[in-house]
Amino acid sequence: MMTLPPVEVLRPSSVAEAVEALQKHPGSRVLAGGTDIVPNLKYGMYDTQHLVALRGLSKELRYVRLQNDLHLGALCTIDQLAHDETIRRCAPALAEACSQVAGPQLRRMGTLGGNLCLDTRCVYINQSYFWRNALGFCLKKDGTVCHVVAGGQRCVAAASNDTAPVLLALGATIKIVSPRGERELPLRDFYLADGIHNTVLRPDELLTGIRLPKDAFAKRQGFAKLRTRAAIDFPSLNMAVALEIEKGTVKSVSLAVGALAARPALIKGLDDLNGQKADARLAEELARRAHKQCKPLTNIGVDPDWRRDVLPVLVRRMVLRAAATAAAAS
Amino acid sequence: MPGKSATIRLHVNGEEHTLAVPVQRTLLEALRYDLGLTGSKQGCDKGDCGACTVLADGEAILSCITLAADAQDRKITTIEGLASPAGLDPVQRAFADCGALQCGFCQPGMMLSARALLNTCAHPSLAQIKDALSGNLCRCTGYTKIYEAVQVAAGMRGPASRQPVASERAPASDSVAHAVKEIVP
Ligand SMILES: Cc1cc2nc3c(=O)[nH]c(=O)nc-3n(C[C@H](O)[C@H](O)[C@H](O)COP(=O)(O)OP(=O)(O)OC[C@H]3O[C@@H](n4cnc5c(N)ncnc54)[C@H](O)[C@@H]3O)c2cc1C
Ligand code: SF4
Numbered sequence A: 001m002m003t004l005p006p007v008e009v010l011r012p013s014s015v016a017e018a019v020e021a022l023q024k025h026p027g028s029r030v031l032a033g034g035t036d037i038v039p040n041l042k043y044g045m046y047d048t049q050h051l052v053a054l055r056g057l058s059k060e061l062r063y064v065r066l067q068n069d070l071h072l073g074a075l076c077t078i079d080q081l082a083h084d085e086t087i088r089r090c091a092p093a094l095a096e097a098c099s100q101v102a103g104p105q106l107r108r109m110g111t112l113g114g115n116l117c118l119d120t121r122c123v124y125i126n127q128s129y130f131w132r133n134a135l136g137f138c139l140k141k142d143g144t145v146c147h148v149v150a151g152g153q154r155c156v157a158a159a160s161n162d163t164a165p166v167l168l169a170l171g172a173t174i175k176i177v178s179p180r181g182e183r184e185l186p187l188r189d190f191y192l193a194d195g196i197h198n199t200v201l202r203p204d205e206l207l208t209g210i211r212l213p214k215d216a217f218a219k220r221q222g223f224a225k226l227r228t229r230a231a232i233d234f235p236s237l238n239m240a241v242a243l244e245i246e247k248g249t250v251k252s253v254s255l256a257v258g259a260l261a262a263r264p265a266l267i268k269g270l271d272d273l274n275g276q277k278a279d280a281r282l283a284e285e286l287a288r289r290a291h292k293q294c295k296p297l298t299n300i301g302v303d304p305d306w307r308r309d310v311l312p313v314l315v316r317r318m319v320l321r322a323a324a325t326a327a328a329a330s
Numbered sequence B: 001m002p003g004k005s006a007t008i009r010l011h012v013n014g015e016e017h018t019l020a021v022p023v024q025r026t027l028l029e030a031l032r033y034d035l036g037l038t039g040s041k042q043g044c045d046k047g048d049c050g051a052c053t054v055l056a057d058g059e060a061i062l063s064c065i066t067l068a069a070d071a072q073d074r075k076i077t078t079i080e081g082l083a084s085p086a087g088l089d090p091v092q093r094a095f096a097d098c099g100a101l102q103c104g105f106c107q108p109g110m111m112l113s114a115r116a117l118l119n120t121c122a123h124p125s126l127a128q129i130k131d132a133l134s135g136n137l138c139r140c141t142g143y144t145k146i147y148e149a150v151q152v153a154a155g156m157r158g159p160a161s162r163q164p165v166a167s168e169r170a171p172a173s174d175s176v177a178h179a180v181k182e183i184v185p
C-alpha cells in the first residue's frame, strides 16, 4: 500500500486560471492524467504542497485541428491520438508511438502534455522512499551522489516518453502559456540534459499544445521501440525517423533516439546524406551514426551493452520500413 | 501533517455516496476503505498491474492512480456491480466456466477490462482481446484460458473441453528409490 502525501488540489477551469494558480503557489505541480505524477508522488519524489489539476480544462485543451498545420491540444489522451484518423493520415508515426505507450488503461488516462513533460526515469529513483533511503539517496532527490555515473555531478535519468522522439524528428513546436503570455518553441529547444528537470518549462508555465508543420505530413515516418514486454513497459529504447524523399533521393532526414539519458537525442550531422539514394545503404549509414552517438546507461534496468548492440539493428529496420511506406497524405 | 479533507460524491454501481475523505485519497482507497468494496484489488498501487481496474463511464481505468475527487462526475462500476439482479454478467459466467483463474487476484480487473471491450466490440478478434487485456497482469494462468473465456462470453465459442494431458504414468512412488527405512529408536 502506497499512500499519497497530503496535498492540496486546485481545480482551475481555464488556462488563465491554471497558470495563475501555478504562479500563486510556488512549488506546485501540474496534474494532467496523473499516470506519471501520482506514482512519483507516492514514491516521495516531490515535496509538492499543491497540485493544479487540469481536468477542468479538457474542453479547452482536447482538440485535434487540421488548419494548414496539425494542432493538438495538451489534454488529448494518448489513446485518442493512437486512433484519430487525421493523425493516422498526417503523422502515422505519432499514432504508432501512442499505440505503444504503456497499457490500455494508462493510454486512456495519460495525456499528450503529460507525455511530453514526463519526468525522467531511473532504476534508482522510481522506487519507494524506503528503498531509496536503504540504498542511499541520489542527486535527483535528497542525495548527493549518482548511482549510475560514479562521481557524476549531473543526473542522467532517462527521458522515457514515446511521443518525444517522433515529434522531435517531425519538427514539432510547442505552445507554452504563462501569466506573462504565450510563447511558441521548437520542441528541439525544449529538452535539457539535466535529469532533475529536463525541460526549459518554468514553474508557472503550462504546455497547452503542439503544432506539427504541414511539411511533416509528406515525410516518410517511422517509430520503433524496444521493451521487455509488449505492453505496460516503458521504453528500453525508442526512436523515430522522418525522411523527405524525392524521386528516390533523400531531401532531408532526421533521426531521434530516446531512453538514453535526460534528453531525447536528435542524431547530429546528417545533412551530408541529402542527395543520397534512399536505399539499404542509407539505412546502414544512419544505423552506424546512431550507434556512434548513442550510449545507453545503467539508468534503465535492461543491459546497456545489449541495448547498444540492438540499437543500430532497430534503426536500420525502422528506416527501411519508413522508406518503403508511401508518403503520408498532405 | 494529516492534510485537508474534502467532501466528495461518488456514483458507484448505481448508488450515490457522499464521503468526507483526505484530498489525496485515491479512488481505490475510497472504494476499499470508505465503501468496503474490496473487490477492486490493491496490487502494485502504482499503475503497473491492472488489479485495481474499474470502469469509469464504461472505460477501464486504474483506480490506484486516480484521485477519488476526479471520479466524481463519472459513473464507476466495480466488480461488485458487474452482476445484475438477473444473475452473473456473461463475462463472470464464462470466466467460471472456463476455469480462467487460479489465485483469482487479477480477476476483478481482468473481467472489467473484458467487459469494457465487449461493450464496444461485440465480437472481438483474438488480437483485440489480447490488446484489451494487455494492461492486466496475471501471474498464474498463462492467459490462454482468460482469452478463451472472453470468446465464450462473446458467444463466439463454448468452453473447451480438454482431455487430461496424456503422459506416461509415473511409477508409483513406493516402487522406487526411497523405500522408507523404519527408524528404530
Ligand atoms: C506502468 C506504466 C507504464 C508506462 N509506460 C509508458 C510508456 O511505455 N511510454 C511512455 O511514454 N509513457 C509511459 N508511461 C507514462 C505515462 O503513462 C504517459 O507518459 C502519459 O502520457 C503521461 O501523461 P499524464 O497526463 O498521465 O501525465 P501526468 O502524470 O499528469 O504528468 C506528468 C508530468 O508532466 C507534468 N505535466 C503534465 N501536463 C502538463 C502540461 N500540460 N504542462 C506542463 N506540465 C505538465 C506534470 O506536472 C508531471 O510532472 C507509463 C506509466 C506507467 C504507470
Ligand atoms: S541518474 Fe543518477 S542522480 Fe539521476 S536518478 Fe539515476 S541515480 Fe539518481
Ligand code: FES
Pocket (backbone or CB within 6 Å): B041, B042, B043, B044, B045, B046, B047, B048, B049, B050, B051, B052, B053, B062, B063, B064, B065
Ligand atoms: S493496483 Fe493499480 S495498477 Fe496495480
Ligand code: FES
Pocket (backbone or CB within 6 Å): B100, B101, B102, B103, B104, B105, B106, B107, B137, B138, B139, B140, B141
Ligand atoms: S489468477 Fe492469480 S494472478 Fe491471475
